[in-house]
Amino acid sequence: MxxxxxxxxxxxxxxFSVFLVLPFGVRTSAEAGEAHMPGSAESAPHEFSLKRVIVRTTIVATALFALFVANYEFGWITAQSLDVMDVVNAVD
Structure with a gap:
């Protein structure tokens, strides 16, 4: 490739990994023991660390990508192994 x-x-x-990582480690103001800021949603994060999200996303994406490349090289899961409606090779 x-x-x-x-x-x-x-x-x-x-x-894709950004959406996997984003919900983890989020604490609201109520969970952090702080006062709610008027004008924001009660479910809004108390603190947001972009650096932490980028690092976590990079780790998850790299691990998933490594699995993808290994599967591409070694052929563990192929399109034929996922074909549950194998019409061509079906036995009557």
Missing amino acids: RWTSLLAIYVLFWA
Whole structure:
């Protein structure tokens, strides 16, 4: 696989991983023991650390991407293994 394809796939894994990582470690003002700020939702995070989210996202995306590349190289799961409606090779 070309390096440009690998880079594009990694970017997709990274963008997907943001949504996996974002909900973890979030504490509201009530959970942090602070007063609620008027005008914000009660479920809004008390503190948001972009650096922490980027680091966690990069770790998760790199692990998932490594599994993807290993599967691509070794062929653990193929399209044929996922085909539950194997019409061509079906036995009557």
